[in-house]
Amino acid sequence: MTDAKCKPMKAARAIILMDVWKVQVSCGYGVPILTSDGFVPRETLSNWGDKTFDTGKLPGYQIQWNTKSLDGCKGLKIARRNAGEWLLMGDVQAWLKKTMGQWDAVVFGVLMGIFLMIVGKMLSQQLAGVKSQIAQNVW
Numbered sequence: 001m002t003d004a005k006c007k008p009m010k011a012a013r014a015i016i017l018m019d020v021w022k023v024q025v026s027c028g029y030g031v032p033i034l035t036s037d038g039f040v041p042r043e044t045l046s047n048w049g050d051k052t053f054d055t056g057k058l059p060g061y062q063i064q065w066n067t068k069s070l071d072g073c074k075g076l077k078i079a080r081r082n083a084g085e086w087l088l089m090g091d092v093q094a095w096l097k098k099t100m101g102q103w104d105a106v107v108f109g110v111l112m113g114i115f116l117m118i119v120g121k122m123l124s125q126q127l128a129g130v131k132s133q134i135a136q137n138v139w
Contacts, residue, residue, distance in 0.1 A: 022071075024070055029042060029048060030045045059082045063082050063083045067079045067080050067083050073094065074094045
């Protein structure tokens with residue numbers, strides 16, 4: 001193992017290289033606090049949730065922030081329902097979008113199905129021919 005200047009190294013840590021295409025900041029409300037005794041839950045998230053729920057603002061917050069994920073996928077069902085979306089239609093649309101994004105796999109599957117049907121038919125015809133030959137030889 002060598003470093004960037006090709007000098008030998010006795011040990012190294014793992015290095016992960018990645019391309020970052022989107023960065024999202026977090027409020028940290030749900031991140032536990034690390035103490036010498038271990039992790040201690042924060043009360044910030046539950047306090048915010050209680051206040052938001054009690055004032056009736058939680059459905060609006062969910063509609064604004066939770067109907068879709070950061071990558072554009074469908075979000076929380078309760079948020080989608082509160083936004084007026086028909087969940088079945090939305091789920092079917094998401095499935096179609098995902099499936100059409102993999103059109104090459106769909107085409108391959110259809111072609112493989114047709115191929116297997118043809119091979120199966122040929123094998124069944126060949127098997128029928130063998131059965132008839134056996135029947136003629138037996139009688």
